[in-house]
Amino acid sequence: MSYILCTSFTPKSTNPLDMIRFDVKQQTYHIVSLLDEMIEIAGSSNKTSKHQQTKLIQLLKKVRIHYKTIEWLISYIDNESEKLIIGPPLSKLDEHIPSTIILDPEGIQAIEEIICNDFRNENITTVKALTNQLKQHILDINGNIQSVLITDREILEALRNNIIRIYTIGLTSSDSPCFDQQLQEAVQSWNITGKYILLYIPMIQNNHDLQNKITKIIGKGEAFLHRSRTIEDFDYWSFISQYAIPLYEQILYLHQQSGIELDHEVSRRNRIINYAAKTIFHSNAMNPMAYSRNQYEVFSDEKKELGKILFYDVALSKNYKMSCATCHNPSIAFTDGEIKSKGSLPGTHTQRNSPTLINSALSTKYFYDMSTSYLEEQIEHVVNNTIEFNTDYMEISSRLSQNQNINELMKKIYPKSSNHTISSGLISSALAMYIRSLISFESPVDSLLRGDSIAKNSIYHGKHLKKVKDGFNVFMGKAQCGTCHFPPTFSGLVPPLYNDNDSEIIGVPSHSTSKRLDPDIGRAGVYKYSSTIHNHAFKTPGIRNIAKTSPYMHNGVYTSLQQVVDFYNNGGGIGLGIKLSNQTLPANALNLNKKEKENLIHFMNALNSPVSDY
Structure with a gap:
């Protein structure tokens, strides 16, 4: 039907x-x-x-x-x-x-x-x-x-976006608070996508094979949607890997063969989605330069290498004891394993837990309270913070000017800088470029969804593979994790345009066994967000590499994924007995059974996606 x-x-x-x-x-x-x-x-x-x-x-x-x-x-x-x-x-x-x-x-x-x-x-x-x-x-x-x-280019891009929308928002009930017709709506969206794709087939010579491929994918995808009874038992993994990703790729092929220009051929402006990519589950699918201060800036390997040198340089901190890597250790996915990061002064700690830097450039807001809009601004906050670097750019510039290697690199990479001064802008530009290089969508989950061949000695075969797939289906379905942690970043970067970041109020306790709300008010503590609607709201973080980034939550309250899953399964803070009038996380218990919890954790463990060069 x-x-x-x-x-x-x-x-x-x-x-x-x-x-x-x-x-x-x-x-x-x-x-x-x-x-x-x-x-x-x-x-x-x-x-x-x-x-x-x-x-x-x-x-x-x-x-x-x-x-x-x-x-x-x-x-x-x-x-x-x-x-x-x-x-x-x-x-x-x-x-x-x-x-x-x-x-x-x-x-x-x-x-x-x-x-x-x-x-x-x-x-x-x-x-x-x-x-x-x-x-x-x-x-x-x-x-x-x-x-x-x-333009025709925009139509084809919009249709590909719609495929992303179907499985990231439509099928997860993200845009429907109480109606139970997600599958019916998904069929409608899926078929309308197919209808308009086929309008472009005549633009290609010898198009019979392509038309058959697309028609077959659309028909089988629709039948798959019809076979499912509810979104709780829907097989998201199979739908995405067998129908959504192949159709997304076939539209790209149609686009390329039709002679219609691609986005990068008509504009130098950085956009978050790379429409030349076959799937969004790949490291080249998103442009880390999209949210840079200069939207026309081109990625530079030279700036990245300079930023890498600065990242590990203790001269950035007042006491020469801290570098960026102190709180963002690459061996544990650029976190530090601390509940709250140790400060530069003895006995001090930062206000919040240190998040991973991997894929952090794929964001429209930074810090847990979303107080800054650019990586360059975030770096400035760390420099000036009395608990962190506790210095200023004038002091850092003076120190770096005495480093011959850095001086020469600065002159080479930024030849037009005023009097070859190592300014705050140059320092933050180089550091931001290095952080923007820390992009990875190469986890076992990505490879499996793409259909890549898996090594025979890999654990992702048989029963273990089934646990990962079942865990993904729990994540997207019954556990409702995917309504806040959207693929492919599995963060609050909102699909299908990925041009906005979400925050949530989930009611994190002050201690793992406490029924008292953590006193940190999050976004409400930032002047431009100072409203009761943002009380205890925090940016939704990405969960890639989550197996390496313990402890969890903005205050590091939980040390294991089991504790995190139990927290959500109980209905967040309200489920723990915390009084919270503005919790955005549904307060009803998820009623996940033991097997579902285990599979959910298996899936999250399979999101380890290290960067190759750090």
Whole structure:
């Protein structure tokens, strides 16, 4: 059964872009019609009823199904509008203005949350108002899509993004707080992707084999989705490895053979996704320069090598006893194994646990409290912090100027620097370049998902391989880990555009056996985030190499993965008995059994992804 929603009209043009625009317009009419019905029902009475609630739920479910036919393009063309349409049902701060203004949640998820879980008389007007807002957003974005220039390259990139969206967000229930129709929506998204890919097949000569391959993948992928009953028992591993990754690769092949330009051929601007990569589970899939201060900066091996020298140089600290490697030891995935890192002064410790630097460049915010937006800024904080390097750039510059090797390298790499001065900008630039080189998506999980051949002496065969696969399915499904730790970084970098970082409030205790909340208020302690909605919110870290990065959490409270799994299985802080009004982690117990916990840990252990050159 196909869930592609067709209309009785057909566009006059056979141009793919015209046909897609026509479909978007028709689907917009369908969605607006459904929203008008919802507005009428919500306004029919000031008192809620079970019949009214049931009807609203039925209509909103249909809205979601129709929306999946246009979501892929809206997300790519106007990501900010997409957040208004289907963003998380949580209050947020407006970060575009200097004052602290809390924005109430709006869009499909906000409406879904109310009509499912909080449908009371006093909320019926809110439902009506939110539905009116949603209707206007849908109309506005349709007008945008009908009028702006869209290229074939952008369409193909957006379709590949949609494949990522299906298995990172759609199938994990990340964008649906209570409706249980993720599989139905995934079928809709999957088939609409296939429909529009096939529009581009005629651009390629001798395309019969490619058309057969793509049609076969789409058909088998749809059948696979239909066979599953719930997302808890869904086989994410098989769907991703057998259907999603192959289709993603075939679209790239189509793109290359069609003569349509690739992104790097039309722009020098760094973007996070490398659309020339066959899969996102590879070290070349993401561009570590994407979030550098200069978005046109090119990666430099010379700067990296200079940064590497500086990384291990104790001259950066006041007492000549600390280097970056003191807290970021490469032998343990660039962490230090301490609950909280030792400070430069005797008996002192840093405020929080030291995170890994591997893949840390793939982030839009840095530090647990997300207080900085660039690696260069993060380095400056470490230099000035009295507990860490406890110095300043003038002192460091003076010291480095006395090092002949560093002086010569600086002059060679930065020939246009003012009077060949070793400035703060040059130091942070080189260090940041080295950190941006610490990218790795070469874990056993990556290799297995890509279908790489595994050495016969590897442990990833037979029963052990099954445990890893089953653990991944628990991670993405029943345990809901994948709703915050998104593939492929397994961090809070949000797919499918990977242009924003999430933070969560999970209720970490002050001690492993305590029922008291850790006093660190996280993001709320940063001036620009100083609001109660960010109390105890922390950046969602990546969990690659997690087997090497103990202890865990921002305060290093847990020493084993078993403790971490138990914490989440119990429902976070609230599950432990901690009173926390704004916990974003679901407080319900996951009810993982012993085998599921063991497999989950097996999977996480298989995420060890070391860097080759440090």
